Amino acid sequence: MSLLAISEAADRLGVSTRQVQHLVARGELRQVARGVLDETSVERLAAVRGGSHKRAWSEATAWGAVAILSGADAEWMGESQRSRLKGRLRAMSAAVLVERARERADVTRYAAHSSTGQYLEAELVYAADVAGRLGLAQANNIDGYLAVGDVLGLVSRHGLIRDDEGRVTLRATAMDLDVVRDLSQRSVVLGALDLAESLDVRERRAGIDALDRVLEAFRG
Template identity: 40%
Template structure:
């Protein structure tokens, strides 16, 4: 791992504009990735920054975030209830900036980064829910890298089964959610989830595709 791949807690606190204690809390919550004592993965910090809108946009709770995704995907969100559904619909119709939507739904899952042996990737790919990037026209994704959703209760067993190692040189991105995984499975094939994930990519091209797709999704929803 090169020196530029990691950042100290103090440097991360300065970059994020928070205290070191808050940085530790973000790492404990999985929002930032530890690589060693007192060190964080720089890419995880960059991803976290990218998922935040400048300002103080409040993130929706996990089930509300998935409700918003369902509504944008043309599905019902019966778990929200009529009053909350009405509020979420109203907020979505008022949104014009895709980065604000990204910030609103950022707590739909916690990002964990792992390294897996290449021989395990094919099998692992059948156990996680991978967004439909093809719906966005993204076909030349990085070879040998997996990115998908997994239920919180399945994480530990998946780590053991596939010998995953959490570190900065990752080829597996797991988005861990406590929401009903069957509902996630229903929503994952639509382009909304793929657009949200792509909009926080560190690859400028993929990020641009995701942001443009979200702008179109919001426009069509209004």
């Protein structure tokens, strides 16, 4: 594990040390000891934010954007909210969408035994074969959504160990998982957003390119 002092993280993110502490409190950065952060968590946030410091959307709005771009109704939002969001999406780049939609779930990564994958997949909602549909080789990683209240039980049952470089990514959300499952199957939008948050250059590029195509079609 590589470590960074809070002051170093602030320099890398282009924010103040107070803002870094706020990001730690919100769970967007991982503090491993007093005044010391996991460098990987800083790199991931820097990749998602792309140098911008705009406030992320609320969870409900982020899922609304996924729904609208996937051709769903986003029924949890009011009509005027949906209309305003559609206008923003028409003027938005993929990179900005990734940054603004990052609060759709609380993302935590873990190390796991090699035999755990098949059991974890049965308990998670994930975007099936999006990587393959976007021309990427199938990775030996587990990446899926689950309800916020189910995280601790799943981690305990499967002996997961917190590790920001681990192969298991859990995305905890308060959104109805039936909605998440529907959106994951409707289009590549949700899976592309997940890929666009990766530190792997090819995965991130594939996710951004797919979202650019979706946004272009939405504007058209």
